[in-house]
Amino acid sequence: MARAATTSDAFNAVAEPQRRRILALLKGRERPVNELARALRITQPRTSKHLRVLREVGLVRVRESGQQRLYGLDARGLQPMHEWVIGFEQYWNENFDRLNEYVKKLQQKEHADGKRS
Template sequence: MARAATTTDAFNAVAEPRRREILDLLATGERPVTDLVVALDLAQPQVSKHLRVLREVGLVEFRDEGRLRIYRLNGAPLRQIYEWVSAFQASWEQRFRQLDAVLEDLMTTEKANEQSGRREDR
């Protein structure tokens, strides 16, 4: 099966770690491309390439301010990722509750064994 293009949807676009880093940076507010270049320690053409992909799937928007291009996050396309991940939330919460119960049992048993050992020492 052929791999989907990175510009087809948000899932493919955020599969690349550098694009996720860009989204993390933009989550704190608008930034010009030059700030992103410095923060990512990448060459400007590489950052622009990632921004183009993010722009094509609608994850980022920009406005021109003089000679600067200011980018901002558009979180709406992330909703589909959030909804997909949310489907797993109940399952993971149940598993964590089960793990908590096992750990609590282990701690109770360990404390009982320690107290039992102290009684035998007397």
């Protein structure tokens, strides 16, 4: 084994800048492959391959429409990432010691009930 397959989870799929750009372009509306390729200024084959990865991890879904295939965003697959990151939120507020104090004060306030400020 060399490295986890990129195709295995959202974390890897999204580690690729181009794929992030694709997802961004799909916010709100569906788009055909060529349109994405043009927007990203990369070749169509490359675009198709990135889309394939995104499809395999379930971040996008395809819909046939005549001779084109419309790709749409399926952001549900990003929830795990969201939850994972959220798990670190308290730590990037650098001094969460101060945060704890703040919480304690709030609790005391609730009990004692003081004036406004």
